[in-house]
Amino acid sequence: MPELPEVETTLRGITPSLLNRRIVSLDVREPRLRWPVQIPSDVCGKRIVRLTRRAKYLLLYVDAGALILHLGMSGHLRIVSGNVPPGKHDHLDILLDHGLALRLTDPRRFGSLHWQPHPVADHWLLRNLGVEPLSDAFTGDYLFARSRRRRAAVKNFLMDAHVVVGIGNIYANEALFKAGVRPRIAAGRLSRARYREIVARIRETLTTAIGQGGTTLRDFVGSDGRPGYFANELLVYGRQGKPCRRCGVMLKGLRVGQRSTVYCPNCQR
DNA sequence: ATAGTCACCTGAGCGC
DNA sequence: TGCGCTCAGGTGACTA
Numbered sequence: 001m002p003e004l005p006e007v008e009t010t011l012r013g014i015t016p017s018l019l020n021r022r023i024v025s026l027d028v029r030e031p032r033l034r035w036p037v038q039i040p041s042d043v044c045g046k047r048i049v050r051l052t053r054r055a056k057y058l059l060l061y062v063d064a065g066a067l068i069l070h071l072g073m074s075g076h077l078r079i080v081s082g083n084v085p086p087g088k089h090d091h092l093d094i095l096l097d098h099g100l101a102l103r104l105t106d107p108r109r110f111g112s113l114h115w116q117p118h119p120v121a122d123h124w125l126l127r128n129l130g131v132e133p134l135s136d137a138f139t140g141d142y143l144f145a146r147s148r149r150r151r152a153a154v155k156n157f158l159m160d161a162h163v164v165v166g167i168g169n170i171y172a173n174e175a176l177f178k179a180g181v182r183p184r185i186a187a188g189r190l191s192r193a194r195y196r197e198i199v200a201r202i203r204e205t206l207t208t209a210i211g212q213g214g215t216t217l218r219d220f221v222g223s224d225g226r227p228g229y230f231a232n233e234l235l236v237y238g239r240q241g242k243p244c245r246r247c248g249v250m251l252k253g254l255r256v257g258q259r260s261t262v263y264c265p266n267c268q269r
Numbered sequence: 270a271t272a273g274t275c276a277c278c279t280g281a282g283c284g285c
Numbered sequence: 286t287g288c289g290c291t292c293a294g295g296t297g298a299c300t301a
Contacts, residue, residue: 002294034277034296056295073295074279089279108278110295125297152272161296168294217294218281237294258274260292275299283291 002071004133004166005209006220006228007056010077013223014102015051017079018060022047022097030091034072034112037092043067043115054121055129055165060094065117067094068125072110077223078103107219130163133202138164140196147187147195156257157187158202167202169259170215170237175202177236182268183261184254208233236262 002010025044031037046062053059058077060067071077082101086093092113093101104111116123131137146163147154157163158172167175176183178201181194190198209215214228217238221227235245240253240262249266 006294032278070295072278073293106278107280108293108295110278150271156272159295170294215294220294257272271301273300276297277295279293281292283289285288 002056002075002214002220003168003171004053004056005171005206005212005230006214007053007058007071007166008210009214009222009228010071011051011053011058014058014077014079017100017223018048018051018096018102020047020049023062024095024097027093027095027101028091029086029093030109033091033106033109034070035114037113039067039113039115054126055132055161056168057126059120061120065115066120068112068114068116068120068123069104070112070125071104072106072108072112074108074219075104075106075111076219076221078105078221078225079223129161129165131165133164133166133206138199138203140192140199143195143199144190144192147190150187152187153184153256154181154187154190154198155183155259155261158198159257159259164202166206169261170217170234171202171205171209173237173262174235175205177262177264177268178205180268183256183263236264238262 023044023046026039028037048060050061058069080101080103082095082099089107090103090105092104095101147157155172158167179198209230212228212230213222215230216227236251240251242251244251244264247266251262251264253262
């Protein structure tokens, strides 16, 4: 479900309810997420002092370290009143000292929750991540340098979290359309100029999507329960066989690295 | 190091 | 209604 814009939307939504609150308890009803959930009990009683996002991970900092939360494919977080009975896929609650709780709902259970003492960035899930796409480090020159001698499709290259984080299948498709680049071109064959364009379009796409509260395809909702509205602005994702919104030519669908891919054979070269 | 495939799960949608 | 199949927003593990 969530790519960077959806995680960022979630972060912004939950922060006011969590910041400076004490964790009263963790209620893990289903520990069988992507990795077994095992959180030391002394996290309880600690105050949440900072909330950030790294890649698609949400980091909830207390003094000694941070909880690291990932939403997987189907996860979302809601702020609920502590006494609302959990539904079938509401796997865990983090109860707070003002009576509200952060509740993780995740039907497919690809999400995860870890605890990491300082330094948090040393956690094995975070250690080898690439640059943030909305940071100054993400430039056309960076992508150009990293892509040399790489024969994999540029779409896979952009979705490789060792290179750049946060770009999933929707936004890879969208950004490549806007940049006019075919998804299957070998990453190592694109020019510096084309990577500059790709970077600009990725930034633009992610920023716009964040402004719309992310993309809701079926079940994503922000922490307030509202869907994201970027789905209305999708230019290619999920539109194979339909006319290109720019030129009217029929969009083509194919598989690139096991993921559904859509492009315009006229606008993308 | 890089590239490709598999696996982990549940639910929705579709054809029959 | 039900069955079986395919697909889905992610990503680590494994293989060559």
